[in-house]
Amino acid sequence: MYDPQLVKRLCISIALEKDLAESERLMNLLHAVMQEDTEEVRLRLKLLKKLYDPILGVVADETIVKPEAPSSAALHKLCVDGDS
Numbered sequence: 001m002y003d004p005q006l007v008k009r010l011c012i013s014i015a016l017e018k019d020l021a022e023s024e025r026l027m028n029l030l031h032a033v034m035q036e037d038t039e040e041v042r043l044r045l046k047l048l049k050k051l052y053d054p055i056l057g058v059v060a061d062e063t064i065v066k067p068e069a070p071s072s073a074a075l076h077k078l079c080v081d082g083d084s
Contacts, residue, residue, distance in 0.1 A: 002037045011079035027072045030079070 010030040017023040 002040070003033075006033060014076060014079045023076075024072065027075050027079075030075055031072070034075075 007030065010026060010033065014023055014026045014030065017026060
């Protein structure tokens with residue numbers, strides 16, 4: 001389940017971490033958390049589509065494209081720079 005506080009804590013820890021190896025470990029953990037959250041959302045959307053397509057009379061393509069995972073550098077930039 002998506003936990004914004006966990007993501008925030010990980011981002012803060014990454015931004016403050018001085019040790020490169022520990023920073024990489026934290027970024028890998030953040031990536032895993034985000035990947036799990038993305039998969040959960042994808043599955044929920046697939047379920048909603050399955051439930052509501054017959055009601056709406058919509059025939060949609062079954063293909064769901066999985067987004068490419070962000071790089072460690074992109075995750076680090078997001079954590080350090082935030083939304084700015």
